[in-house]
Amino acid sequence: MNEVKNVIDLYRNATYCQNCGEKLKLAQDREGKTRALCPACGFILYKNPIPAVAIFVQNEAGEILLIKRGCEPRIGMWALPSGYIEINMSPEENAIAEMQEETGLIGEVEHCIDWFYGYSPIYLRVLSIGFRMKVVGGKLQAGDDAEEARFFALDELPPLAFDAHRHFIKLETGFDAP
Numbered sequence: 001m002n003e004v005k006n007v008i009d010l011y012r013n014a015t016y017c018q019n020c021g022e023k024l025k026l027a028q029d030r031e032g033k034t035r036a037l038c039p040a041c042g043f044i045l046y047k048n049p050i051p052a053v054a055i056f057v058q059n060e061a062g063e064i065l066l067i068k069r070g071c072e073p074r075i076g077m078w079a080l081p082s083g084y085i086e087i088n089m090s091p092e093e094n095a096i097a098e099m100q101e102e103t104g105l106i107g108e109v110e111h112c113i114d115w116f117y118g119y120s121p122i123y124l125r126v127l128s129i130g131f132r133m134k135v136v137g138g139k140l141q142a143g144d145d146a147e148e149a150r151f152f153a154l155d156e157l158p159p160l161a162f163d164a165h166r167h168f169i170k171l172e173t174g175f176d177a178p
């Protein structure tokens with residue numbers, strides 16, 4: 001995993017306060033941690049891992065549902081249906097919504113598989129939560145930012161875009177996905 005070498009690098013794009021528009025300054029907070037602080041209104045810009053969900057679904061033949069990514073990062077690669085968590089949705093609600101948007105299938109959460117702390121080429125770190133889901137309706141059709149959506153047999157899985165998704169597949173099937 002790429003290291004975050006310098007805390008300054010974390011804040012290189014943090015220029016203006018999103019609250020009042022004043023220029024942010026790097027300073028130590030009360031715990032002695034360097035943050036981007038607003039000298040005018042006191043707003044603190046926290047840099048955190050971005051939370052995401054990934055959805056693991058198997059059909060009756062044991063095949064796994066994948067989508068071909070239509071946007072960055074890793075555009076054109078295959079992945080589990082997945083997305084960043086919206087502020088107004090729980091992780092489970094988000095998983096259900098992402099599955100429907102990207103694959104046309106309506107799902108129910110069966111259980112949480114695990115979480116995975118991974119590297120992101122855009123946000124440095126993503127904290128991904130994997131859910132095993134079952135299909136309860138809908139019709140398989142790629143949508144939203146997915147170019148294709150289809151089921152793959154385990155031994156025919158294409159190279160996957162994210163370590164997190166390999167981790168969830170390994171836990172659910174014992175199989176090392178490429």
Ligand SMILES: [Zn+2]
Nearest residue numbers: 017020038041
């Ligand atoms: Zn401010």
